[in-house]
Amino acid sequence: MQLQLHRPICFFDLETTGVNISKDRIVEISIHKIFPDGEEKTYTYRVNPTIPIPPATTAVHGISDDMVKDEPTFEQLAHEINNIIKDSDLAGYNSNRFDIPLLAEEMLRAGVDFDMGKRHAVDVQNIFHKMEQRTLVAAYKFYCNKDLTDAHSAEADTIATYEVLKGQLDKYPELENNIKYLSEFSTQRKSVDFAGMIVYNKEGEECFNFGKHRGKKVVDVLNQEPGYYSWIQNADFPLYTKKVLTAIKLQGFNK
Known part of the structure; x- marks a missing residue:
């Protein structure tokens, strides 16, 4: 099932130095942008986080300090990334609790204003957990009958998340093919800021x-x-x- 869109939506995934929203940094970001006319574009960037990547984190996503030492910093990429997403709703897997808050921190740190007030956020993980209670790898197998062999690659996770949402719409007729509805359905709590403060x-x-x-x-x-x-x-x-x-x-x- 194709998404019914009134404006573009950007599925995205981050690989980072850790899971602390305030202190950790992006080392890779992939964005898969879908337009209302059905056109799709993918953008993937490796990022120099300017802080060390812990070995335990490298063991998860496979990105080391040496692999990103010559890449641009997020500050250098911020305006380019913002130009891609500024007209779009956002979607991801666990994105409401992690990816969007961390992206907002990086944007604000780079001096780029970031505001979710006028767009919707769809968290595919929350839809999955409400319906089936599994992980992204299991979700990809369950909804798409595919094996996610390159998990923890930002691009692979991003595109898998997009395909899972389309699979969820196919499987559950009670889910409305409407971004505003999906945003509300995938939101677990009504907080004003991302951190729930x-x-x-x-x-x-x-x-x-x-x-x-x-x-x-x-x-x-x-x-x-x-x-x-x-x-x-x-x-x-x-x-x-x-x-x-x-x-x-x-x-x-x-x-």
Whole structure:
């Protein structure tokens, strides 16, 4: 089944130095862009992360320091990558919890604005887990009857994820072939930022989801304790969380 698209969607996968959203870096990114007219394009980049790749991580994806030492940094690639994805919705496997947050950190670190507010995110893993509870390798075999022999290669994982989503649409007629629906279905929690530090309450108001102000409305905390904003901005929080907090603060000023 082909995707019904009103605008392009970019399936993407990252290979990284680790799994810490704030501190780790991209070493490879592959993007498979599908256009509403059915055209497809694939872009794959190796990236110099500017920090060492731990041997245990190299053992997983096979990319070593020596393999990327002469590659461009993400800062050098950021605008090119942003030009590919800026008009698109995003999709991936475990992308809501890892790939999109880490990509946002890299973009913001490179001085490129990154905002998910006007696009949808489809996490194929969440759809899979709601339906079958398996891994990408098993999903590829289950939905596509193919063996993922090159797992942990960003390009192979990216294209496999795209094929799995099409297979899911074929298998489950109750799934709507609509990116907005798939985005909502594959979202597990309604958080304002990627890290889940700020979430919506039942009234749709932004609330802190950590620390001494857990459960309190952000606007109330910022009004009653202005220094809390500065503390977060100067502490080791994800850049996207800081960006979201600033936007909420500015909304209060505009009102």
